[in-house]
Amino acid sequence: MNKIFEIPLYPYERSPDQDPPSVARHKVIVVGAGPIGLGAAIDLAQQGIEVVILDENDKVSFGSRAICFAKRPLEILDRLGCGQPMVDKGVVWNMGKVFFDDRKVYDFNLLPEEGHQRPAFINLQQYYFEEFLVNRVRELQAEGAPIEIRGRNKVSAVGTHPDHVALEIDTPEGSYNLEADWVIACDGAGSPLRAMLGKDFVGRVFEDNFLIADVIMEADFPTERWFWFDPPFNRGQSALLHKQPDGVWRIDLQLGWDIDKEREKRPENVIPRLKAMLGDDVEFELEWVSIYTFQCRRMEQFRHGRVIFAGDAAHQVSPFGARGANSGLQDTDNLIWKLKLVMEGKAPDSLLDSYDIERVHGADENILNSTRSTDFITPKSEMSRMLRDAVLDMSEHYEFARPLVNSGRLSVPCTYDRSPLNSADALDGPERTRPGSPCPDAPLGDGFLLPRLGDRFTLLTIDADAPDRIEEDGIEVTRLALSVKDDPTLALKERYLGDATSAVYLIRPDQHVAARRASFDETLFRAAIRRATGKE
Amino acid sequence: MSDLILTPNIDGADDFYAELLATHEGLETAESNALNARLVLILSNHIGDRGVLSQALRAARLQEEE
Numbered sequence: 001m002n003k004i005f006e007i008p009l010y011p012y013e014r015s016p017d018q019d020p021p022s023v024a025r026h027k028v029i030v031v032g033a034g035p036i037g038l039g040a041a042i043d044l045a046q047q048g049i050e051v052v053i054l055d056e057n058d059k060v061s062f063g064s065r066a067i068c069f070a071k072r073p074l075e076i077l078d079r080l081g082c083g084q085p086m087v088d089k090g091v092v093w094n095m096g097k098v099f100f101d102d103r104k105v106y107d108f109n110l111l112p113e114e115g116h117q118r119p120a121f122i123n124l125q126q127y128y129f130e131e132f133l134v135n136r137v138r139e140l141q142a143e144g145a146p147i148e149i150r151g152r153n154k155v156s157a158v159g160t161h162p163d164h165v166a167l168e169i170d171t172p173e174g175s176y177n178l179e180a181d182w183v184i185a186c187d188g189a190g191s192p193l194r195a196m197l198g199k200d201f202v203g204r205v206f207e208d209n210f211l212i213a214d215v216i217m218e219a220d221f222p223t224e225r226w227f228w229f230d231p232p233f234n235r236g237q238s239a240l241l242h243k244q245p246d247g248v249w250r251i252d253l254q255l256g257w258d259i260d261k262e263r264e265k266r267p268e269n270v271i272p273r274l275k276a277m278l279g280d281d282v283e284f285e286l287e288w289v290s291i292y293t294f295q296c297r298r299m300e301q302f303r304h305g306r307v308i309f310a311g312d313a314a315h316q317v318s319p320f321g322a323r324g325a326n327s328g329l330q331d332t333d334n335l336i337w338k339l340k341l342v343m344e345g346k347a348p349d350s351l352l353d354s355y356d357i358e359r360v361h362g363a364d365e366n367i368l369n370s371t372r373s374t375d376f377i378t379p380k381s382e383m384s385r386m387l388r389d390a391v392l393d394m395s396e397h398y399e400f401a402r403p404l405v406n407s408g409r410l411s412v413p414c415t416y417d418r419s420p421l422n423s424a425d426a427l428d429g430p431e432r433t434r435p436g437s438p439c440p441d442a443p444l445g446d447g448f449l450l451p452r453l454g455d456r457f458t459l460l461t462i463d464a465d466a467p468d469r470i471e472e473d474g475i476e477v478t479r480l481a482l483s484v485k486d487d488p489t490l491a492l493k494e495r496y497l498g499d500a501t502s503a504v505y506l507i508r509p510d511q512h513v514a515a516r517r518a519s520f521d522e523t524l525f526r527a528a529i530r531r532a533t534g535k536e
Numbered sequence: 537m538s539d540l541i542l543t544p545n546i547d548g549a550d551d552f553y554a555e556l557l558a559t560h561e562g563l564e565t566a567e568s569n570a571l572n573a574r575l576v577l578i579l580s581n582h583i584g585d586r587g588v589l590s591q592a593l594r595a596a597r598l599q600e601e602e
């Protein structure tokens with residue numbers, strides 16, 4: 001049986017663009033059909049913006065890379081029309097165990113907050129994730145949306161011009177040229193576009209190798225995240241076991257720096273390692289094995305004129321904390337509405353610079369978190385190992401030490417504090433919904449809040465009056481009128497009012513708060529709209 | 537923010553010091569170091585106040601307060 005990652009999902013087809021004389025010009029070209037490029041293109045097409053995705057390959061990600069997808073990206077995927085199949089297929093988990101040496105030191109329950117449509121995390125193979133995104137592309141095409149994927153179209157040269165970007169593309173039938181008003185570079189960690197523009201970057205390479213194996217087994221391990229520090233079967237190193245759909249299990253084994261990668265990857269060397277971990281009597285089959293070295297780094301700037309970088313092309317983190325694909329989707333969530341307004345002439349070009357500011361801030365937060373996890377997992381000095389072991393030893397006995405254990409701080413979205421798009425906070429309300437924050441979900445009768453926000457500017461009023469519609473210099477804002485009574489669980493009140501009795505929120509198309517105050521004030525909200533669109 | 541206490545604050549200083557030494561008695565250096573690491577973490581958690589902890593970390597490096 002062929003695995004999904006072996007089947008060409010977007011096989012090469014000749015495009016009329018390949019037949020000169022004239023070079024075709026597209027509105028937006030997305031380079032790379034990984035999770036981030038697909039997400040960007042779907043968002044554009046849903047908003048009616050013409051987009052072509054180019055990928056040098058024609059299949060989804062080979063084998064398994066990302067497995068752990070957090071609530072925020074699932075909410076973004078809901079807005080992109082493909083959250084449900086992911087959640088339906090994914091494995092939901094909340095429980096975890098931490099082992100040190102030969103014993104379990106504690107277990108934990110993530111205890112996700114109630115009143116959210118989406119779970120805190122699901123585990124899902126990246127190839128499914130990409131497949132569902134490609135399905136969504138096909139669905140949009142069937143509806144007549146202006147979106148196209150071209151497989152085996154490899155970008156080999158780029159030229160930047162004041163009013164467009166020129167690309168040279170290699171295909172099985174030779175090369176051709178294209179032009180685009182805008183290019184979104186989602187061409188992955190090794191980003192050829194980044195190199196072509198001379199924007200390659202250095203960063204911190206963790207001198208460590210990880211064996212990542214996906215095994216198929218009928219085992220009765222529970223749906224939990226198990227993490228080992230210094231276990232007998234992998235002395236001095238760490239290990240992780242995590243469940244994926246279809247009876248596939250993810251195993252990460254830290255191997256250290258001085259190893260022979262090719263040798264370690266061979267089944268005759270991998271299988272004994274896994275047997276030592278799983279026990280001799282567990283039957284398993286290897287689906288995919290690879291060895292990775294991780295880096296934490298980012299580009300200095302994500303925007304270079306009309307070429308905008310997103311996802312791994314712009315920043316990379318170690319996988320402890322599941323921040324790669326998760327944060328990449330937050331990039332495109334931030335970018336697409338801004339690009340749309342700029343393309344329609346409704347916002348100044350400088351609005352795109354706020355993408356840079358906000359997502360560089362996000363990347364720095366992710367890099368910081370992922371660096372700290374890596375430093376805990378792989379102590380860099382004798383003293384840091386001693387402190388690490390002290391934390392682990394005590395975590396078995398004393399609850400206080402458990403929050404210090406760091407096997408990855410799982411991805412949460414960042415708040416764009418100090419963003420130039422925020423208006424000063426004018427509500428004595430909860431911290432978590434201050435300007436810059438991603439809107440937390442809340443139950444509303446038989447539905448939820450988030451599906452009613454997004455794609456456009458919204459004026460969310462809670463027990464407050466406001467016009468149903470305002471237009472400020474081309475930006476249309478529609479009202480969503482709610483009352484604390486709409487949510488008997490009081491989550492809405494707790495998350496959006498706190499001690500206040502009423503509130504008016506200006507919410508961006510990416511579901512982040514731009515401004516808030518206790519009541520509607522036309523002048524101030526018009527100023528907030530201008531500010532949120534880069535006009536003040 | 538409260539200030540780190542750097543003036544005498546332990547009743548029966550000699551007794552405390554003897555108890556600290558006794559706790560390490562019979563331990564190899566590595567075990568003693570591990571014990572100290574645990575002790576630092578236990579005491580830090582007890583203090584809890586991040587401002588005081590930062591002052592203590594600086595004080596332990598014998599760095600002058602800015």
Ligand SMILES: Cc1cc2nc3c(=O)[nH]c(=O)nc-3n(C[C@H](O)[C@H](O)[C@H](O)COP(=O)(O)OP(=O)(O)OC[C@H]3O[C@@H](n4cnc5c(N)ncnc54)[C@H](O)[C@@H]3O)c2cc1C
Nearest residue numbers: 032034035036056066067068155187188311312324325326
């Ligand atoms: C072992 C491992 C575990 C991980 N676990 C997680 C996790 O649990 N959660 C999480 O969120 N993230 C995780 N990640 C990170 C995640 O896989 C990446 O962040 C994610 O794939 C980035 O997506 P992307 O679209 O930016 O890049 P990619 O997925 O790398 O896609 C780039 C695309 O660009 C195409 N391309 C490249 N060059 C060209 C060119 N010249 N022309 C045309 N196309 C080109 C490639 O063919 C590819 O399809 C993990 C990664 C690894 C390795």
